[in-house]
Amino acid sequence: MSFLSYLANGISLGSVYALIALGYSMVYGIAKMLNFAHGDVIMIGGYVVFVGVSNMGVHPLLAILISMVVCTILGVTIERVAYKPLRGASPLAVLITAIGVSYLLQNIALLIFGSDTKAFTNVVTLPNLSLFDGKLVISSVTIVTIVVSIVIMIGLTLFVNKTKAGRAMTAVSEDKGAAQLMGINVNGTIALTFAIGSSLAAVAGVLLCSAYPSLTPYTGSMPGIKAFVAAVFGGIGSIPGAFIGGILLGVIENLSKAYISSQLSDAIVFSVLIIVLLVKPTGILGKNIQEKV
Amino acid sequence: MKKLRKETKNNLITYGIVILTYIIVQILVATGNMSSLMQGLLVPFCTYVIVAISLNLTVGVLGELSLGHAGFMCVGAFSSALFSLAVKDSFTVAPLRFLCAILIGALSAALIGFLVGIPVLRLRGDYLAIVTLAFGEIIKNIINAIYLGIDGNGIHISLKDAMSLGLSEDGRMLIKGAQGITGTPHDSNFTIGVVLVLVTLFIVLNFMDSRSGRAVMSIRDNRIAAESVGIDVTRYKLIAFTISAALAGVAGVLYAHNLSTLNAQPKNFGYNMSILILVFVVLGGIGSMRGSMIAAVLLTLLPEVLRFMADYRMLIYAIVLIVMMLFNWSPDAINMRKRLMAKIFPKKSQKEEA
Known part of the structure; x- marks a missing residue:
């Protein structure tokens, strides 16, 4: 029974990673940049909900909506101010700028909220699920996290494949120049990608903080890195890939924490990543690109 | 004296910068012009x-x-x-x-x-x-x-x-x-x-x-x-x-x-x-290599220099980092710099274009 509960927790953590990884992966696919600030957008999303629910007494659902709006505006602003001027510059320059933005967000949060850990109030108030006469209890947060992630994943896949804006995103990520010639607003599409990625980050932030109720200005950075690993794991740029990568990563992390060693769990997660990449260098669902001379 | 290769000359300048910095620091330490905080940062x-x-x-x-x-x-x-x-x-x-x-x-x-x-x-x-x-x-x-x-x-x-x-x-x-x-x-x-x-x-x-x-x-x-x-x-x-x-x-x-x-x-x-x-x-x-050396020293120094701003120092550090990256790498900024240089030193830039 304990295996099942570890597994459920792993899938729930993995779903959070998957949500973050979706943002990473979409932005990477379209702007060819590693947005290191993504993890910190999660943290900001968490703080917004914290302030809304704990300090102002707003209804949790409304707080989550506000948080999504704030993060969307934040994501688009970051893109406009810090990344857009660097379009066409070396990818490394964009990477370092993203790191600068990440420092900036962490320090703004540090100044406003202080470095002490905030106890996040769980926004999911549903009863826990009890199976096999109470031998296996799965918390409602776990279930809500998994369900929300699956719904978002399906929604996003439909959006990208069926709507005009989504098709434009695919086109821009394939070939920016050709997309522009076809009359696609490239800058607008990139901004839209950042907006979607950031609002997903807000949802991920709320779910992460509900499952692990401690919030500091550095809360987002390690899940951010892990989600990035998950995105690479599943094949960066692919939506189902990010989802599979996230779930696998969460499950491996939780199971190795439970059965092997809690100290070495990160080492195990990263070792699995390395093995996967050595066998399949573009990730599980990544596309192989033939190199031309 | 044999004329040095351009690379050799360049490398010698890099070594020279290190040695010169070392001498200046030693003089500062000897004359007591360096705070103990800075001395602790030397290694x-x-x-x-x-x-x-x-x-x-x-x-x-x-x-x-x-x-x-x-x-x-x-x-x-x-x-x-x-x-x-x-x-x-x-x-x-x-x-x-x-x-x-x-x-x-x-x-x-x-x-x-x-x-x-x-x-x-x-x-x-x-x-x-x-x-x-x-x-x-x-x-x-x-x-x-x-x-x-x-x-x-x-x-x-x-x-x-x-x-x-x-x-x-x-x-x-x-x-x-x-x-x-x-x-x-x-x-x-x-x-x-x-x-x-x-x-x-x-x-x-x-x-x-x-x-x-x-x-x-x-x-x-x-x-x-x-x-x-x-x-x-x-x-x-x-x-x-x-x-x-x-x-x-x-x-x-x-x-x-x-x-x-x-x-x-x-x-x-x-x-x-x-x-x-x-x-x-x-x-x-x-x-x-020279650039890496200078950047490493400056960026390690920056938070210490900004210490008087207390809580704001890492914020300023982050902003400085972003602004420097934008200024150095953004295609618009590079063009602007080129135009500016052309205005100030018209002859030199003409030569470069030719």
């Missing part, structure tokens, strides 16, 4: 300069993005600190002991670099970056979990806790898991640091000018073309990566012997540190 400066140069060898010369350099630093730091601590009582000639520590740190970092390099260098671009990041985290994670002690029966290692070592009464704990190593002899100082910086520069600059270095740079510029003229891509990549890891290990040795307590935290050996080193390299100019 970290050397550490960061060395590791920045070493990463620049990977990023600038080899053209691959490594996000795991703090891991190699960590290996160098821990292996050498372990050695120094173990022989502290029996080997009392400090300079000689430190020399051995440096060799041990460099060799163990080189070994790990070589082992990591074999699989990692098969990958390319961002995938390589993420795998080096993963390796860096694995190294940090494992070192955090190691317990190592020594007694009459030999060396005991455990990955669980101190009790499982089973040390006898006279045994000594050397590595205490997450608490790391305490009591490393304080063998490093600014002079040794500067000597190490010069040695690092000498190794890297000469490597760039050697046959292997040129082979490595040709791989960076066009891998397929390099391969087609018979350059063994994997071999030369490994050479450069191993040298780079060894030098990062040397920086780790310097770091370890400047502190009495050494533990692997995210702050000093995690990916944050690797990223910070990358910031030095990119801001200083990819491929320019």
Whole structure:
């Protein structure tokens, strides 16, 4: 029974990673940049909900909506101010700028909220699920996290494949120049990608903080890195890939924490990543690109 | 006097800057014009300069993005600190002991670099970056979990806790898991640091000018073309990566012997540190050793200079970083700078265009 509960927790953590990884992966696919600030957008999303629910007494659902709006505006602003001027510059320059933005967000949060850990109030108030006469209890947060992630994943896949804006995103990520010639607003599409990625980050932030109720200005950075690993794991740029990568990563992390060693769990997660990449260098669902001379 | 080559002249200027800085600092210290805070920063400066140069060898010369350099630093730091601590009582000639520590740190970092390099260098671009990041985290994670002690029966290692070592009464704990190593002899100082910086520069600059270095740079510029003229891509990549890891290990040795307590935290050996080193390299100019040195010193100095702003200093640091990147790299800013230069020095820019 304990295996099942570890597994459920792993899938729930993995779903959070998957949500973050979706943002990473979409932005990477379209702007060819590693947005290191993504993890910190999660943290900001968490703080917004914290302030809304704990300090102002707003209804949790409304707080989550506000948080999504704030993060969307934040994501688009970051893109406009810090990344857009660097379009066409070396990818490394964009990477370092993203790191600068990440420092900036962490320090703004540090100044406003202080470095002490905030106890996040769980926004999911549903009863826990009890199976096999109470031998296996799965918390409602776990279930809500998994369900929300699956719904978002399906929604996003439909959006990208069926709507005009989504098709434009695919086109821009394939070939920016050709997309522009076809009359696609490239800058607008990139901004839209950042907006979607950031609002997903807000949802991920709320779910992460509900499952692990401690919030500091550095809360987002390690899940951010892990989600990035998950995105690479599943094949960066692919939506189902990010989802599979996230779930696998969460499950491996939780199971190795439970059965092997809690100290070495990160080492195990990263070792699995390395093995996967050595066998399949573009990730599980990544596309192989033939190199031309 | 024979006319020097342009590269040689350039390299001599770089060495000159280091020596000149050293002399100025020594004068400042002797005349009492340097605060104790700044004096405490001198060895970290050397550490960061060395590791920045070493990463620049990977990023600038080899053209691959490594996000795991703090891991190699960590290996160098821990292996050498372990050695120094173990022989502290029996080997009392400090300079000689430190020399051995440096060799041990460099060799163990080189070994790990070589082992990591074999699989990692098969990958390319961002995938390589993420795998080096993963390796860096694995190294940090494992070192955090190691317990190592020594007694009459030999060396005991455990990955669980101190009790499982089973040390006898006279045994000594050397590595205490997450608490790391305490009591490393304080063998490093600014002079040794500067000597190490010069040695690092000498190794890297000469490597760039050697046959292997040129082979490595040709791989960076066009891998397929390099391969087609018979350059063994994997071999030369490994050479450069191993040298780079060894030098990062040397920086780790310097770091370890400047502190009495050494533990692997995210702050000093995690990916944050690797990223910070990358910031030095990119801001200083990819491929320019002199630039890396200057950027490493300036960016280490910046938070200290901004100390009067208390809580706002890291915020300012972040803003400065973003603004500098935008100013240096944005295509618009580059055009604006060019136009501005053309206005101020009309003749020079005309010549450049022609």
